[in-house]
Amino acid sequence: MATVDDVAKAAGVSISTVSYALSGKRSISQTTRQRVLKAAAELDYHPRASARMLAANRSQILAVTAPLHADTDHSVHMQFAMEVTKEARSLDYDTLLLVHDDPMEGMRRSAATALADGVVVLDVDAHDPRADLARTMDYPVVFVGIPEQSEGLMCVDLDFEAAARLAVDRLIEAGHSSIGMISHPRITIERESNFPLRFLAAFEEHCRARGIAHAVAYPDGNHSAVGPVDELLRTLPDMTALVLNTSSDVANSALPALFAHGITVPHDMSVIAAGAAYPTHRLSVPLDRIPLDAHASCAAAVDLLVAAIDRGMREARTVLIAPEYQDFGSVRAPAPRAEKTAQHSA
Amino acid sequence: MATVDDVAKAAGVSISTVSYALSGKRSISQTTRQRVLKAAAELDYHPRASARMLAANRSQILAVTAPLHADTDHSVHMQFAMEVTKEARSLDYDTLLLVHDDPMEGMRRSAATALADGVVVLDVDAHDPRADLARTMDYPVVFVGIPEQSEGLMCVDLDFEAAARLAVDRLIEAGHSSIGMISHPRITIERESNFPLRFLAAFEEHCRARGIAHAVAYPDGNHSAVGPVDELLRTLPDMTALVLNTSSDVANSALPALFAHGITVPHDMSVIAAGAAYPTHRLSVPLDRIPLDAHASCAAAVDLLVAAIDRGMREARTVLIAPEYQDFGSVRAPAPRAEKTAQHSA
DNA sequence: CTGTTAGCGCCTTCAG
DNA sequence: CTGAAGGCGCTAACAG
Numbered sequence: 001m002a003t004v005d006d007v008a009k010a011a012g013v014s015i016s017t018v019s020y021a022l023s024g025k026r027s028i029s030q031t032t033r034q035r036v037l038k039a040a041a042e043l044d045y046h047p048r049a050s051a052r053m054l055a056a057n058r059s060q061i062l063a064v065t066a067p068l069h070a071d072t073d074h075s076v077h078m079q080f081a082m083e084v085t086k087e088a089r090s091l092d093y094d095t096l097l098l099v100h101d102d103p104m105e106g107m108r109r110s111a112a113t114a115l116a117d118g119v120v121v122l123d124v125d126a127h128d129p130r131a132d133l134a135r136t137m138d139y140p141v142v143f144v145g146i147p148e149q150s151e152g153l154m155c156v157d158l159d160f161e162a163a164a165r166l167a168v169d170r171l172i173e174a175g176h177s178s179i180g181m182i183s184h185p186r187i188t189i190e191r192e193s194n195f196p197l198r199f200l201a202a203f204e205e206h207c208r209a210r211g212i213a214h215a216v217a218y219p220d221g222n223h224s225a226v227g228p229v230d231e232l233l234r235t236l237p238d239m240t241a242l243v244l245n246t247s248s249d250v251a252n253s254a255l256p257a258l259f260a261h262g263i264t265v266p267h268d269m270s271v272i273a274a275g276a277a278y279p280t281h282r283l284s285v286p287l288d289r290i291p292l293d294a295h296a297s298c299a300a301a302v303d304l305l306v307a308a309i310d311r312g313m314r315e316a317r318t319v320l321i322a323p324e325y326q327d328f329g330s331v332r333a334p335a336p337r338a339e340k341t342a343q344h345s346a
Numbered sequence: 347m348a349t350v351d352d353v354a355k356a357a358g359v360s361i362s363t364v365s366y367a368l369s370g371k372r373s374i375s376q377t378t379r380q381r382v383l384k385a386a387a388e389l390d391y392h393p394r395a396s397a398r399m400l401a402a403n404r405s406q407i408l409a410v411t412a413p414l415h416a417d418t419d420h421s422v423h424m425q426f427a428m429e430v431t432k433e434a435r436s437l438d439y440d441t442l443l444l445v446h447d448d449p450m451e452g453m454r455r456s457a458a459t460a461l462a463d464g465v466v467v468l469d470v471d472a473h474d475p476r477a478d479l480a481r482t483m484d485y486p487v488v489f490v491g492i493p494e495q496s497e498g499l500m501c502v503d504l505d506f507e508a509a510a511r512l513a514v515d516r517l518i519e520a521g522h523s524s525i526g527m528i529s530h531p532r533i534t535i536e537r538e539s540n541f542p543l544r545f546l547a548a549f550e551e552h553c554r555a556r557g558i559a560h561a562v563a564y565p566d567g568n569h570s571a572v573g574p575v576d577e578l579l580r581t582l583p584d585m586t587a588l589v590l591n592t593s594s595d596v597a598n599s600a601l602p603a604l605f606a607h608g609i610t611v612p613h614d615m616s617v618i619a620a621g622a623a624y625p626t627h628r629l630s631v632p633l634d635r636i637p638l639d640a641h642a643s644c645a646a647a648v649d650l651l652v653a654a655i656d657r658g659m660r661e662a663r664t665v666l667i668a669p670e671y672q673d674f675g676s677v678r679a680p681a682p683r684a685e686k687t688a689q690h691s692a
Numbered sequence: 693c694t695g696t697t698a699g700c701g702c703c704t705t706c707a708g
Numbered sequence: 709c710t711g712a713a714g715g716c717g718c719t720a721a722c723a724g
Contacts, residue, residue: 003701014711019703026704029709046458050399051701054716059396061442068428078424082414085445094461096407097441099431112392115440222628249598256602282568349717360695365719372720375693397717400700 002043010039022047053114062088062305063096063116065130067103067123071187073247076277076294077122080144083298084120091306093117104133111139117309120144120301124155126192140308142301145195146318154308155318156301160195160245160275161202163290163323167243167274168206170288170325175333176241176270178213180232182225182254184246186218199245199275213238223249229257240334241270244287248278255284270331274323286328296321348389356385368393399460408434408651409442409462411476413449413469417533419593422623422640423468426490429644430466437652439463450479457485463655466490466647470501472538486654488647491541492664500654501664502647506541506591506621507548509636509669513589513620514552516634516671521679522587522616524559526578528571528600530592532564545591545621559584569595575603586680587616590633594624601630616677620669632674642667 008015013032020026021036028036039045053059064084066077085095096116098106107130110116117140121130124145134141135152143155171179181203183189184196200216207214215236217228228250232239242258244251251273255265263269265285272288273280280287300319307313354361359378366372367382374382385391399405410430412423431441442462444452453476456462463486467476470491480487481498489501517525527549529535530542546562553560561582563574574596578585588604590597597619601611609615611631618634619626626633646665653659 004703005701015702016704016712017710020710023703027709032710044458046455048400048701049459049461050396050403050405051716052459052703053396054394054400054718055701055703057396057703057716064443073421074424074428075419075421078420078427081424081427081443082420082445085443089446095443097410097427097431097443099428100435109392112390113395113398115395252595350719351717361718362696362720363694366694369719373693378694394717397700398719400702401717401719403700403719 002040002045004045004047006043007036007039007045010043011035057114058309059115059117060092061094061096061116062302063098063106063110063119065098065103065106065119065121068099069123069188069191069193071185071191072123073277075248076292079277079294080122080298083294084122084144084302087299087302088306091302093302093306103130107133107137107139107141111137118142118305120298120305124194126194126197128194140305140314142305142308144297144301146198147194150318152316153318154304154314154316156297156304157195157318157320158275158292158297159320159323160199162320163274164199164202164243164245165206166290166323166325167272168203168210168212170272170331171241171243171270172210172212174241174270174331176212177334178236178238179207179241179243180236180239181214181216181243182228182232182246182250183216183218185223185250186220189218195275196245203243203245215239219246219250223247223253225250225254225257226260229254229261233261239269241331242272244271244273245275248276251276251278251280251287252283255287266330266332268335270334272331281326281328285330287330288328289326290323291326293321293324348386348391350391350393352389353382353385353391356389357381403460404655405461405463406438407440407442407462408648409444409452409456409465411444411449411452411465411467414445415469415534415537415539417531417537418469419623421594422638425623425640426468426644429640430468430490430648432641433645433648434652437648439648439652449476453479453483453485453487457483464488464651466644466651470540472540472543474540486651486660488651488654490643490647492544493540496664498662499664500650500660500662502643502650503541503664503666504621504638504643505666505669506544508666509620510545510548510589510591511552512636512669512671513618514549514556514558516618516677517587517589517616518556518558520587520616520677522558523680524582524584525553525587525589526582526585527560527562527589528574528578528592528596529562529564531569531596532566535564541621542591549589549591561585565592565596569593569599571596571600571603572606575600575607579607585615587677588618590617590619591621594622597622597624597626597633598629612676612678614681616680618677627672627674631676633676634674635672636669637672639667639670 004015008018021028021033119141121143126148128147131147146155217231274290275292277292280289350361353364367374367379434441465487467489472494474493477493492501563577620636621638623638626635
């Protein structure tokens with residue numbers, strides 16, 4: 001519990017010299033600086049966070065709001081929170097976890113009490129009340145995700161629209177013309193969690209624009225692909241390709257669900273997991289994947305937020321992260337239609 | 347950005363009166379208190395966290411160390427972090443997330459700078475260096491989990507030993523005498539993550555004590571129950587019951603893995619998921635479960651920690667949470683041995 | 693029951 | 709390049 005005074009005395013200098021020697025905000029002669037550093041080390045001096053905050057009017061803390069919905073995927077949540085924390089630490093910030101039932105309460109409080117210097121908002125809904133709050137607050141806020149009305153906000157996210165188009169284009173290129181998609185659970189959609197909606201809309205629009213037969217199915221509470229797969233095979237009997245933009249559980253059960261119909265990947269069905277935060281290369285058949293890269297999104301978000309805090313760069317803007325395609329061999333040309341028809345008519 | 351002075355002026359009282367009226371640490375007449383409250387509300391006054399920390403020598407922040415191993419189950423981690431945060435909030439504490447590569451760094455720093463008033467340690471290994479650190483620090487630390495050397499520490503955890511015995515006893519009661527177990531992935535065991543070891547040791551010892559044939563298998567990197575199930579059926583051909591103390595992925599794949607051998611639960615095999623942080627009642631066959639209740643552990647841990655901070659109650663002690671048995675019908679009497687043998691010889 | 697006041701530990705302008 | 713001193717906003721003795 002040494003203080004600046006202790007260090008100053010030990011080093012035989014004044015406290016301001018200590019402060020500057022340690023912060024580097026002013027040039028100090030090498031000799032005195034060394035003496036200060038040595039004294040500080042010997043006394044195991046660490047500036048008291050509270051005093052530093054008060055004097056500097058900065059907490060070096062970022063808040064993270066991660067509301068817990070019944071359907072939130074904890075593991076994805078955690079990945080994002082961790083990535084935020086890592087990046088924050090690398091920029092000398094700590095991370096405060098906000099999980100109150102009221103998603104606004106934490107933001108308000110951390111701003112009002114100056115507990116945190118800014119907020120990272122995770123798990124953004126289309127009509128997220130935190131968006132309106134952010135616009136009225138004059139407090140650095142960055143969204144990992146994009147609400148429907150994003151004017152005046154700083155947002156970072158994977159370009160889900162581009163990801164959807166990329167998946168569709170890949171399949172078209174391979175020769176497919178009838179594509180099914182499994183989206184997120186109905187409850188997530190109804191909440192208007194926005195990235196599934198963005199993916200969904202772009203998928204449908206792009207299929208339409210390119211004249212591709214398509215259909216979408218939604219898992220229900222049991223987190224299984226069985227229902228959606230059955231439904232898609234019914235509504236889109238010619239389906240030769242499947243795009244998964246869904247949770248890890250559903251994606252993991254897709255291969256068995258298909259196999260139950262005698263459908264093998266990639267021979268009978270091409271599959272792409274798009275916007276997947278989970279690995280797909282260790283499944284019984286590795287699946288092509290357009291990753292949802294928590295690190296990329298969170299690092300960019302934190303960088304933006306810290307720039308806003310440290311350098312006052314507050315211009316609103318949306319950073320879209322370009323999708324990347326990982327080929328694991330789960331996309332092939334569809335089995336010749338003639339053959340299929342023959343099978344059917346047999 | 348109103349301050350106490352603003353409120354004091356507006357209410358026509360002194361700043362100490364404001365402080366006391368708001369903190370309630372001293373009796374204040376109803377009338378003045380109301381006036382202060384009104385003024386504070388009108389000015390939207392919130393005490394500056396940093397000033398409060400400095401003056402009160404308390405941050406109202408708890409740190410949570412949750413090291414990230416390659417094999418950590420993010421979803422379980424998140425549950426624990428969330429539960430810590432919720433309980434902390436209910437006691438007027440916020441929660442700081444520490445995830446530096448060096449698990450000691452965060453603890454040291456939060457103590458040295460008085461950033462946090464105490465630490466909750468998650469994901470405890472048998473020989474966890476944070477245990478030694480905690481013993482030398484004179485800083486409130488509580489472990490959710492129990493290292494091998496727990497003297498001088500405050501620890502809270504599910505009683506995994508009792509859970510193992512409970513599972514075995516249930517199965518014995520139902521008539522089983524040959525019990526397999528699937529433990530955590532090898533890498534987790536090798537790291538000496540301690541709760542799997544505690545469960546494992548108790549399982550083996552209790553089986554031995556009660557004269558029950560038993561065997562243990564460990565999943566490898568692919569998070570599937572297929573390998574372990576195959577192994578157990580080989581090493582323990584008479585196995586009629588299976589205890590799962592393993593990750594969600596492995597548990598979820600156990601039913602299909604058994605079914606691939608023509609084994610149906612509960613008819614041919616009784617199954618209990620013990621120390622499970624995940625639900626088991628929505629699986630194709632709901633599994634009996636001895637839950638690992640994140641809320642129970644974390645709430646108890648935070649309560650203990652806050653008592654240590656606020657009331658100086660620092661006596662070392664270990665709180666074991668008694669296991670609870672949830673019956674979903676996956677345990678039955680074994681199929682008569684005669685019949686089985688008949689089948690085999692057929 | 694209320695007011696006065698001295699710090700809490702650090703940062704940072706202002707002098708030198 | 710260094711030192712002195714004021715102040716950040718709040719809490720908690722200490723007086724009345």
